Amino acid sequence: MEATKIASYANALYAAHGDKAEAEAAQRANAALKEQKTGEAEAWQAVRGSIRRLRGPNQS
Template structure:
């Protein structure tokens, strides 16, 4: 997943889930890791980090 796609996923997830978006991305990351999908897990980790940036400092 490229940077543009990561940002789009992060914005969509944040719009849909608000403050729970980061937790949702973390859950997806864990599910992918458990299934052995390391590439997808890395993508979800990037989405999670982007959500953290969207939320800004001191938001969790």
């Protein structure tokens, strides 16, 4: 997935779920791994990282 799409998904997920968005992305990544969709799981991990950067430092 390209960087602009990752950022777009991250922003949308964060707008919809707030501080729970990172957990949502992690759940989607795990679900993709269970279905052996490694490319999709990697994309969701990238979205998770982008959400983490959106939230800023000192957020757990």
